[in-house]
Structure formats: C-alpha cells, structure tokens
Amino acid sequence: MAEELHKWVVMVTAQTPTNIAVIKYWGKRDETLILPINDSISVTLDPDHLCTTTTVSVSPSFEQDRMWLNGTEISLLGGRFQSCLREIRSRARDLEDEKKGIKIKKMDWEKLHLHIASYNNFPTAAGLASSAAGLACFVFALAKLMNLKEDNGQLSAIARRGSGSACRSLYGGFVKWIMGKEENGSDSIAVQLADEKHWDDLVIVIAVVSARQKETSSTTGMQDSCKTSMLIQHRAKEVVPKRIIQMEDAIEKRDFPSFARLGCADSNQFHAVCLDTSPPIFYMNDTSHKIISCVEKWNRSEGTPQVAYTFDAGPNAVLIARDRKTAALLLQRLLFHFPPHSNTDLNSYVIGDKSILQDVGIQDMKDVEALPPPPDIKDNIPAQKSKGDVSYFICTRPGRGPVVLPDSQALLNPETGFPK
Ligand code: ADE
DSSP: OOGGGGGOOEEEEEEEEOEEEEEOOOOEEETTTTEESSOEEEEEBOTTTSEEEEEEEEETTOOSOEEEETTEEEOSOSHHHHHHHHHHHHHOOOEEETTTTEEEOGGGGGTSEEEEEEEESSOGGGSSOHHHHHHHHHHHHHHHHTTOOOOHHHHHHHHHHHOGGGGGGGSSSEEEEOOOSOTTOTTOOEEEEEOTTTTTTOEEEEEEEOOOSOOOOHHHHHHHHHHHOSHHHHIIIIIHHHHHHHHHHHHHHTOHHHHHHHHHHHHHHHHHHHHTSSSOOOOOOHHHHHHHHHHHHHHHHHSSOSEEEEOOSSSOEEEEESSHHHHHHHHHHHHHHSOOOTTOOHHHHEEEOTHHHHHTTOOSHHHHHTOOOOTTSOTTSOOOOOTTSEEEEEEEOBOOOOEEEOGGGOSBOTTTOSBO
8 A cells, every 4th residue: 555545544533421320230141241130221411521532543554453541541452342342343334535535445444453542521430430431432433433334222232242331321311221132132222211301300419429448340249249149139020120110101201209219219229239249249338328318308308309319339429309499409408418628619529510509609618618507407416517528529410322523522633543
C-alpha cells in the first residue's frame, strides 16, 4: 500500500449512560456467556451527569489493538473485551467513507487494528456501575465503526458478554433484561419498557458513601451466593418473576408507591441473599443503613412512599424521589443528617442538577449548617448527624440511551489516532 494510504484514520465517538437496577441481577446460570438466573429491570441515568464517552478508531498504521481509559493505557486482553471484540468483528460489514475516499472490506476488519479511548465523567472507582456504561459504549461505538446492522437489542446481547448489566445501558428510560431460555444466550437481551420521557417527574439522588474497605467483586459474590445461598434459589424462581410483572405494571402506570415498595423490597432481598452467602458478603455499611432508616421513617410518617432506595454491590445509596419537590425535601434531610467535613464547598458536595437545592433556598454551606431537624423527628430523640460519612451527592434523573457524538468531541487525535 502506498505510504499516504497508511495515513488515514476513521473514527466514531459515542456516549452511553449508566443504569441502576430496581429489580436486581444477582447470579449467573452461565459464567462464560453471562446468562442470569432471573430477569432484571433498571432505570437509565441521565448521561449529562453519569456517562461514558468512547472514541474507537481504525487505521492501517495501527500495529496492535490498544485502549486508554481515563488517559491511562489498559490491557484489552481480558476476556470481557475479547468476547465483545470477537462478536463485533464477526458481524462487521463493508464500510465506505466517501469524503475520505476510504473503503474497508468486510474481511479487512479481522486484520486491521483498533485504538480506543474511553472517559467516564464520574469517578471510576466510586462504585457507580462504570463497567455497565463502559462496556455498553465499547460495543455501541465499535458497532457503528464497523457498520453493523444489528439493532440495540442485538447489541445488548454482545454488551452482556462484556458485563452483564451493560446490556441494560443500550436503552434510555426503563429497561428489562430478559434472562432468556436458550443455552447459547441468543434470547438473553435488553428491551426498553418505556423511554425517559414516560416518567420524567422522577428525580434520582445518589449518595456516594465513603467506602473504607475493598468490596467482594460482583463476579465472586454472585458465584459464592449461587454455591451457598438457599435464599437465592427462592428469590430467582419464586419472588423475582412476580416482582417483574408488578414492576412493569408500576412503571407503565407511573404508580410511585408500588414502584418504591417493590424497588426497596428487592434491594433488601438482594442484600439478604448476600448475608445468606457463605462467607457472608456485606456491601452496605453503617451509612447505608442510616440512609435506609431515614427514608423508611419519612415514608412512614407521610403514610405513602415519597422516596425509593436501592443499593448495588457497594455502600452507595441510589434514592428515587417521586418528584422535584420531594427531591428537594429529601436533599434537605440528607444534608441535615450527613453534612460534609468542614471547609467543603456546597458546589462540590452536591453535583449534577443543583437547581433542586435552590428550590429549598439552599445556596451555600451556611444554609446547610442552619437547616432545622426534619419535622417528623420527635423532640425527645436528639437528631443524629454524621459528618463526613457521605463523600458527595449527585442529583440526576432518568436519561436517554446511547448516542453518536460529532468528531469534534473525539478523544483521539483524528490525524494520529492517539489520545488527544
Ligand atoms: N470499566 C470502567 N469504566 C470503563 C470504560 N469506560 N470502558 C471500559 N471498561 C470500563
């Protein structure tokens, strides 16, 4: 090939959201294909606040497949990346870029190497499902680059091979991951139940809880639960199938009390399965438990649920408020019980959609320090304050699915294909 022909770089940049399960995925029936033992349902979070952006590129000048995550080179040799790459390459099609005068034939994709750069707009180590957004973005962007004709449902089955919950990040709004029956996993895909506009009153507040110790990885935790817990079998076979039907109905009808009751019960049962595992797994900590008590007391005092809570394999609380007004009252309560360490600026303690704070007249830390105890706290019980237990709060909402971004937002240099 002539020297100048080696110079071209073709790239695609995509953005993919993260998601939080309200009916949890816990336990695999096939470790390699990543097939779950029950269906799960999630809410996609607004990518403005939590998302992965990934640029994938191809050039005859690349000598090997390489990937950079948040600016640092990482290995692509792991099974999860390799499974996705293999599935995508096998479905790749002819590509013609008329503007650049480039033609890539279907069979060329096997020989051409890739450069990939990915960036999470939230701390990767904070336990906020970064691998779900990350693997979904990896698959979605590569599928666009290699001109795959598969729809998002079919792409979800490829993303599932990278990280189970990644399959739910292929859609916005409310998503169900159908466990499927086939041994080859072909029917274990995500489907959209409703888009993000269907129930746009909901506000999501995430309390990022300071974790002290390294948690058991989800992969190990699930394996241990499947081997040792009796509760997990009862949950997968008897409880979740009924809950899935009820949760779909609650979402369709925008029935917040049912949504909250089912979501809280399911989170609690998932953590009960973790406790029922040998050795027991503790994902929640004292702060998580205090947040549950705070929400449960408030919901009870109102007579009907105002806020739902759900916890994944870590101590962070994901709180879903029925509307903006409730979210503002929730934040007021959370800031009262969990004020930051001294000298923390409110702008870095509450991130995302900060306008919710203005609804309750909180403008700076002085306003936080002056917050009165929530009204349902009895005068004879001193209100508990836990300074520094929460690292920060993220205010967000249900959000859209993956999108392709213009080249101006690429993370790789269009001339060299190396990180900018
Ligand atoms: N794991 C965490 N974040 C990721 C990303 N953006 N891409 C791939 N894997 C990830």
